[in-house]
Amino acid sequence: MEEIVTRLKDAVINYEMETIADLAKQVVDQGVDPLVAIEQGLAEGIKTVGERFGKGEIFLPELVMGAEAMKAALAVLEPAVPQGQHRATLGKVVIGTVQDDIHEIGKNLVSTMLSSNGFEVVDLGVNVPAADFLKKAGELKANILAMSALMTTTMPRMGEIITPLKKDNPSVKTLIGGAPVTDVYAKEIGADEYSGDASGAVDSAKNLVG
Amino acid sequence: MEGMQVANSIPIRCRRNVLSSDGVQRMKYASLEILERTGVIIKSKRAQKLLVDAGCDFDEKSATVRFPPSLVEECARKRKRSVTFHGRTHRHNARLDGDHVHICSDGNGTMAMDFDTRQRRSSQKKDVANAAFVSDALKGHGVNWPSVTSQDVPDGTRHIHDLQASLENTEKHITLATNTTESEVEDVLAIAAAAAGGSEEFAKSPFVSSIHTSSSPLVIDAEGMDAGFTAADGGMPICFYVMPGPGATGPVTLAGAVAVGVAESLAGNTIIQLHRPGTAFVFSCGMAVLDMKASTRAGGGPEHGLTSAAYTQMAHHFGFPALAGGFVTTSKEPDEQAAYEKFASSATPILAGADLIAGIGLLEDCRTVWLEQMVIDDEISRIIGRMAEGIEVSDDTLALDVIDAVGPGKDFLGVRHTMNRFREEHFMPILSDRSSWDSWTARGAKTMLQRAGDEVRRIMKEHTVEPLRDEVEETVGALLKKRSG
Numbered sequence: 001m002e003e004i005v006t007r008l009k010d011a012v013i014n015y016e017m018e019t020i021a022d023l024a025k026q027v028v029d030q031g032v033d034p035l036v037a038i039e040q041g042l043a044e045g046i047k048t049v050g051e052r053f054g055k056g057e058i059f060l061p062e063l064v065m066g067a068e069a070m071k072a073a074l075a076v077l078e079p080a081v082p083q084g085q086h087r088a089t090l091g092k093v094v095i096g097t098v099q100d101d102i103h104e105i106g107k108n109l110v111s112t113m114l115s116s117n118g119f120e121v122v123d124l125g126v127n128v129p130a131a132d133f134l135k136k137a138g139e140l141k142a143n144i145l146a147m148s149a150l151m152t153t154t155m156p157r158m159g160e161i162i163t164p165l166k167k168d169n170p171s172v173k174t175l176i177g178g179a180p181v182t183d184v185y186a187k188e189i190g191a192d193e194y195s196g197d198a199s200g201a202v203d204s205a206k207n208l209v210g
Numbered sequence: 211m212e213g214m215q216v217a218n219s220i221p222i223r224c225r226r227n228v229l230s231s232d233g234v235q236r237m238k239y240a241s242l243e244i245l246e247r248t249g250v251i252i253k254s255k256r257a258q259k260l261l262v263d264a265g266c267d268f269d270e271k272s273a274t275v276r277f278p279p280s281l282v283e284e285c286a287r288k289r290k291r292s293v294t295f296h297g298r299t300h301r302h303n304a305r306l307d308g309d310h311v312h313i314c315s316d317g318n319g320t321m322a323m324d325f326d327t328r329q330r331r332s333s334q335k336k337d338v339a340n341a342a343f344v345s346d347a348l349k350g351h352g353v354n355w356p357s358v359t360s361q362d363v364p365d366g367t368r369h370i371h372d373l374q375a376s377l378e379n380t381e382k383h384i385t386l387a388t389n390t391t392e393s394e395v396e397d398v399l400a401i402a403a404a405a406a407g408g409s410e411e412f413a414k415s416p417f418v419s420s421i422h423t424s425s426s427p428l429v430i431d432a433e434g435m436d437a438g439f440t441a442a443d444g445g446m447p448i449c450f451y452v453m454p455g456p457g458a459t460g461p462v463t464l465a466g467a468v469a470v471g472v473a474e475s476l477a478g479n480t481i482i483q484l485h486r487p488g489t490a491f492v493f494s495c496g497m498a499v500l501d502m503k504a505s506t507r508a509g510g511g512p513e514h515g516l517t518s519a520a521y522t523q524m525a526h527h528f529g530f531p532a533l534a535g536g537f538v539t540t541s542k543e544p545d546e547q548a549a550y551e552k553f554a555s556s557a558t559p560i561l562a563g564a565d566l567i568a569g570i571g572l573l574e575d576c577r578t579v580w581l582e583q584m585v586i587d588d589e590i591s592r593i594i595g596r597m598a599e600g601i602e603v604s605d606d607t608l609a610l611d612v613i614d615a616v617g618p619g620k621d622f623l624g625v626r627h628t629m630n631r632f633r634e635e636h637f638m639p640i641l642s643d644r645s646s647w648d649s650w651t652a653r654g655a656k657t658m659l660q661r662a663g664d665e666v667r668r669i670m671k672e673h674t675v676e677p678l679r680d681e682v683e684e685t686v687g688a689l690l691k692k693r694s695g
Contacts, residue, residue, distance in 0.1 A: 018626075060623060104621075109623075197645065200649055200652070
């Protein structure tokens with residue numbers, strides 16, 4: 001592997017989020033294949049960070065900073081990937097917080113955990129209308145549609161998305177979570193998977209694509 | 211002192227006193243009046259002579275000594291001003307500077323919950339060793355007072371075995387209470403010298419201190435006091451432990467009991483300083499009420515924390531470091547009662563800034579050691595330690611630039627300020643389970659006791675202790691021969 005790709009990997013492992021974009025520019029300037037840099041550099045780096053977090057060796061701020069570093073480098077490398085080529089991932093996850101709900105820290109953690117475990121994550125943000133979830137899931141050919149709600153008042157929105165999704169786009173699996181959500185509720189509204197925390201969401205997502 | 215560290219200790223940023231300044235003054239004059247008017251029965255002939263020569267009133271028939279307040283105060287000024295409980299290795303030095311709390315294991319229990327067989331049985335030498343080893347690994351623990359005593363060894367050799375097992379299994383300072391006679395202290399000094407590389411080396415940075423006691427109310431026995439003289443001559447700091455129990459061996463009121471305790475400690479110091487001026491002297495107490503229904507000592511009661519805190523204030527007022535009881539419970543197993551009693555009895559003295567707090571690892575009012583309880587108590591001590599540290603206010607902790615950079619509506623998880631500071635700013639649990647129901651059940655729904663057991667096993671597997679000089683084993687062997695024969 002090229003030395004600079006190893007440096008990219010180490011930059012993620014060492015949470016160099018302030019300087020990694022410059023390193024990524026050097027990668028492009030040197031003519032290194034951006035897909036190789038993403039897969040063998042960034043993805044390997046974030047995998048190491050994710051594993052350390054899973055083992056309890058590092059903590060949440062470190063995991064998030066590792067992910068921030070990865071994102072900063074991806075922003076440089078992805079546009080350099082030649083048209084028609086794609087990086088290998090475990091699957092594509094479209095994620096968001098449902099309409100009328102703006103509590104996103106849990107959703108962000110799930111995004112971080114999923115991307116650090118090999119998923120490609122598209123984050124629609126907060127206060128996402130049902131129509132947007134349905135549209136994006138189809139457009140982006142998502143494997144998983146992940147939704148969060150923090151309030152009992154917004155929780156029913158998830159069911160209102162799952163029902164039409166099952167009809168129109170049955171290949172997309174659903175994963176839900178959020179403080180008031182339980183496994184019992186998930187069954188009631190027909191969700192495919194539920195997780196009570198960000199770490200568990202990775203196993204749930206793997207079950208769905210496995 | 212250059213290179214001195216304050217290891218494994220809790221810095222006190224915001225002290226919570228239990229006595230008002232008027233209360234401290236009244237308590238001071240009360241303790242001096244007890245010494246002058248009521249007096250103390252002193253059974254040691256050597257101590258009697260020192261006190262009479264210094265101008266004390268002595269009633270030969272009852273062996274009661276009455277102390278002039280001026281002598282007591284003069285001797286209080288003679289104690290060594292800065293006391294360090296040296297570790298066997300430098301990084302474990304515990305400086306008793308009045309601004310740091312060091313958590314201490316405690317102290318001469320007689321029972322153990324066998325970690326492997328789950329039998330509650332008489333304590334053995336291996337329990338002394340295991341408890342020292344586990345506590346050596348604990349971040350919240352500073353000084354090792356052997357939790358239990360070796361009872362599977364010949365009579366007359368317990369002090370030798372207790373010290374050997376402790377020295378072999380901890381680098382932290384050892385404070386010892388099983389050396390109650392002059393010859394036993396001599397043995398301890400011989401072993402300590404072997405470990406230090408000579409008596410002079412040991413006296414320069416003594417990593418063993420000696421606990422001696424009064425017999426409340428207001429009696430000081432001969433044998434223990436004479437042993438204290440030998441310990442002081444060998445350079446060991448003296449912890450003078452008083453235990454007037456409110457309602458039994460002290461007045462039922464906490465103020466009265468503390469006054470008796472302070473009087474006894476001042477009497478002990480006066481004797482020690484007359485014998486050897488400048489000796490490091492630590493005010494030490496465990497003043498728990500007598501439970502009037504169960505007729506047991508209620509070490510986990512809220513009063514215990516209060517007496518420890520008040521006594522600490524008085525010790526500091528007279529210029530002494532304080533060793534106070536805490537982390538005590540009368541519960542029989544590491545259950546809910548153990549958790550809240552230990553929290554209650556330790557929070558008050560920690561927040562009051564007692565230099566040393568004894569008690570971790572034991573149940574049944576300091577009788578039975580459980581290795582699991584040691585790690586649970588360590589967690590409690592680190593929680594209260596975080597409370598005692600309080601809130602630091604500075605440019606960096608107010609973080610205005612960070613707040614501005616993140617801006618409204620975003621989160622602070624991915625900023626470097628978070629990563630740089632979360633470890634010291636947030637209490638980091640080792641045993642407390644803060645995971646969701648799902649994660650907890652996925653990992654086997656382990657109880658606190660099971661998690662504590664896992665942590666003990668991890669320590670047993672991963673922790674290491676600096677080995678001793680070979681001379682220790684030779685010295686121990688020779689002494690055992692001498693004392694058993």
